[in-house]
Amino acid sequence: xxxxxxARRGLIVWAASSxxxxxxVRRIIGLSSAKNEYESFEIVVAPDDGHTPLKGVELxxxxxxxxxxxxxxxxxxxxxxxxxxxxxxxxxxxxWSIMARQRVTSAQSFWVTVYVPxxxxxxxxxxKVRVTTKNAGSMDIGLRLRIWDFRLPTRMHLKxxxxxxxxxxxxxxxxxxxxxxxxxxxxxxVDMAEHRVSGQGNVAFPFRIVRGKRVLPKYSRFDxxxxxxxxxxxxxxxxxxxxxxxxxxxxxxxNVLSRLQSHLGKRRWLDLACLHLEKGCHRLTLASQAKLAxxxxxxxxVVAEVGDSxxxxxxxxxxxxxxxxxxxxxxxDLAGLLRGGSEVWxxxxxxxxxxxxxxxxxxxxxxxxxxWRMWSMGMRGLVYDLALPTKRSKEPLIxxxxxxxxxxxxxxxxRDGIEDYEYLSLLEGIxxxxxxxxxxxxxxxxxxxxxxxxIRSKGGHVNMAQAREEVAxxxxxxxxxxxxxxxxPSSGHMKWTKNEGLPNRNSNRDQKxxxxx
Amino acid sequence: xxxxxxxxxxTILGKRSEVDLEADxxxxxxRKAAERFxxxxxxxxxxxxxxxxxxxxxxxNGRNINLLNGLDTILRDxxxxxxxxxxxxx
Numbered sequence: 001x002x003x004x005x006x007a008r009r010g011l012i013v014w015a016a017s018s019x020x021x022x023x024x025v026r027r028i029i030g031l032s033s034a035k036n037e038y039e040s041f042e043i044v045v046a047p048d049d050g051h052t053p054l055k056g057v058e059l060x061x062x063x064x065x066x067x068x069x070x071x072x073x074x075x076x077x078x079x080x081x082x083x084x085x086x087x088x089x090x091x092x093x094x095x096w097s098i099m100a101r102q103r104v105t106s107a108q109s110f111w112v113t114v115y116v117p118x119x120x121x122x123x124x125x126x127x128k129v130r131v132t133t134k135n136a137g138s139m140d141i142g143l144r145l146r147i148w149d150f151r152l153p154t155r156m157h158l159k160x161x162x163x164x165x166x167x168x169x170x171x172x173x174x175x176x177x178x179x180x181x182x183x184x185x186x187x188x189x190v191d192m193a194e195h196r197v198s199g200q201g202n203v204a205f206p207f208r209i210v211r212g213k214r215v216l217p218k219y220s221r222f223d224x225x226x227x228x229x230x231x232x233x234x235x236x237x238x239x240x241x242x243x244x245x246x247x248x249x250x251x252x253x254x255n256v257l258s259r260l261q262s263h264l265g266k267r268r269w270l271d272l273a274c275l276h277l278e279k280g281c282h283r284l285t286l287a288s289q290a291k292l293a294x295x296x297x298x299x300x301x302v303v304a305e306v307g308d309s310x311x312x313x314x315x316x317x318x319x320x321x322x323x324x325x326x327x328x329x330x331x332x333d334l335a336g337l338l339r340g341g342s343e344v345w346x347x348x349x350x351x352x353x354x355x356x357x358x359x360x361x362x363x364x365x366x367x368x369x370x371x372w373r374m375w376s377m378g379m380r381g382l383v384y385d386l387a388l389p390t391k392r393s394k395e396p397l398i399x400x401x402x403x404x405x406x407x408x409x410x411x412x413x414x415r416d417g418i419e420d421y422e423y424l425s426l427l428e429g430i431x432x433x434x435x436x437x438x439x440x441x442x443x444x445x446x447x448x449x450x451x452x453x454x455i456r457s458k459g460g461h462v463n464m465a466q467a468r469e470e471v472a473x474x475x476x477x478x479x480x481x482x483x484x485x486x487x488x489p490s491s492g493h494m495k496w497t498k499n500e501g502l503p504n505r506n507s508n509r510d511q512k513x514x515x516x517x
Numbered sequence: 518x519x520x521x522x523x524x525x526x527x528t529i530l531g532k533r534s535e536v537d538l539e540a541d542x543x544x545x546x547x548r549k550a551a552e553r554f555x556x557x558x559x560x561x562x563x564x565x566x567x568x569x570x571x572x573x574x575x576x577x578n579g580r581n582i583n584l585l586n587g588l589d590t591i592l593r594d595x596x597x598x599x600x601x602x603x604x605x606x607x
Binding site (some may be wrong): 034072074075115117177179180182183186187189190193194228229231232401403404 | 526527528532533576578579580581583584585588597599601604
């Protein structure tokens, strides 16, 4: 990697890793990626004397080329980093971006994301990004991309549930007609999917409840929404009691759940389905919600928050998934839940979101490290219910503009973290792969076990990048030697026990630390 | 040929419209949709050189065609093509 700043009279340009917030200057940016993966980096442009404005700053990029193929420049997206006190990303052609690029008086950051298509050929690709100005010439930043010979799936192993209530979302676009709002909703789905996140809170509820009693199905809209989202990689459909109705009575509640289970079963979507128990229902306590849910729809997983466990009054054994609060829960709570065989998800936005592991004041590397910690602690999901810029959220991940959607750097880093988690999950799959026969496969499995044992939460950016490369190298070897190429097995069947000599993730030293990165 | 559905944004036709047609790839589908709504559209799907109008975003089953194979993306039966006016945030 060639380090250093590119400078000429009037203009300074450097590139930086997505983990380092503009620091760690480089002239050539080196990325590595699996197929069907996104990789990001930052380019910083500044006047050399710190005050003479650069006028008309533009970024141009070209196709990335290797001997085996080409990645078109349309797979590269550029954003202008902006917004005082926020980490919002403005699309390159947008109004604010054009304004910012007209006159650059201090360091201006550009966020660049490359998408590697699922059918790209493995190899090393080269290209460049040219920074041009109207008054200080131009400079090139080299771009080198190594594509590993394996592919990430569309549906990620890390389950995500980023709550976006339909009503809240509608309130953010008060001037849009219903038809245009539907299009905006679609843009949200696409945007969340491009960030590997299941943001399904706004899917049409499949029933209409008349006067708190009569239940009428509305499947056609629900089915259409779900089909699109599943195609985009949805891995959780979490029903909240408030989606049903706060005044619901036990009979209607049971009726809704049993009909929902039957419908989801017919569509083969039951593996995605969860019911989130919620306080505040006027006629149902948490304990009775859990009891009724298990009776009416035993195949729909019941989700509850660890903080509510006392109110479940002896029904805790009915809970399939516990959500652990990143700030208020203690590590021993997690250890206890995992010992009991429960699935555990992390709530990344406790209180107003300002103290969670994904909040803005953390370094980018720390936000991403959260996903390594989640993997090493055995957590299987991430919940974030403050993603929208509403009054109750101090740390939104998405911002709004006219009928458009604005991303944030944290959402980009979250995607990288989810992809890291996927690497580790695929590696887990290799260790337990029954097809892994033959000497070379056994060698790969031994390497994978050794690496998994060594993986903790990977503190610094260098450690994290190295570990990721090692994992990718093993996955590539496996993919090349596997009986059917690229079919890396899912890790869902893995049982981590000491008797099998595999790393026991639930007992590692991270449990002694706080959940906050 | 695949049977697909093309959905056009309210901002393109004045009201949300859907059309079922048969096409091999995205370019083919958009060309047929443009013929079907000839004269009713505000602006054009294609530019003068036959490329996609840069003020449009096209999605196949929710995936932006820029991340697929662009206008050459092959279609399958039941695919949904959504055409929206490009809105670049901010």
